[in-house]
Amino acid sequence: MARDIDVATKDPPTVCIVENDASLRRGLVRLVRGHRLTVEAFAWPGQVLRRLQxxxxxxxVLVLDIHLGKMSGFDLHDRLTQMGLSIPTIFMTGRDDTTSRERVRRLCAKAYLVKPFEDAALIGAIRMALKETR
Structure with missing residues (x-):
């Protein structure tokens, strides 16, 4: 049974972003911090996995690019599930396809965002995920 993350233990809650494109990662961090949320950003899935372990x-909340290289966003999500972690996840992709969209739906992710997306779409998805986990 997956254990839910207790977002009440952090004030404010930490949004973890995994994006291998440095420029996009910096922009996402600025955006999320601009909405008074705490952010930890990572270039590769292994970095966040090691810190969580x-x-x-x-x-x-985990904001996760699908296409990250050797370990995909889906691979990271699967590893976290195997560890017993249930972190609300927002998937991002630059390559929209039916297979990925369906997989994200089956994983019960909070959102599936196709790059480029509106800032409000990401912030809205993060806020909704935080509200649902409280």
Missing amino acids: AGQLHCA
Whole structure:
């Protein structure tokens, strides 16, 4: 049974972003911080995975690119599930396709955003995920 993340333990909750494009990652961090949310950003899935495994990180919401190289966003999500973590996830992609869209739906992700997306779409999805987890 997956354990839910207790977002009440962090004030404000931490939004974890995994995006391998440095420019986009910096922009996402600025956007989310601009809405008075705490952000931890990572270039590669292994970085966030190691921090979570070590208990050094608490993610209230995970904003995750699907296409990250060796370990995909889907792979990271699967590993977190195997660890017993249930973190509300927002998937992003630059390549919209039916297979990915369907997989995201089956995973019960909070949102599926196709790049480029409106800032309001991401912030709205994050706020909705945070509200649902409280």
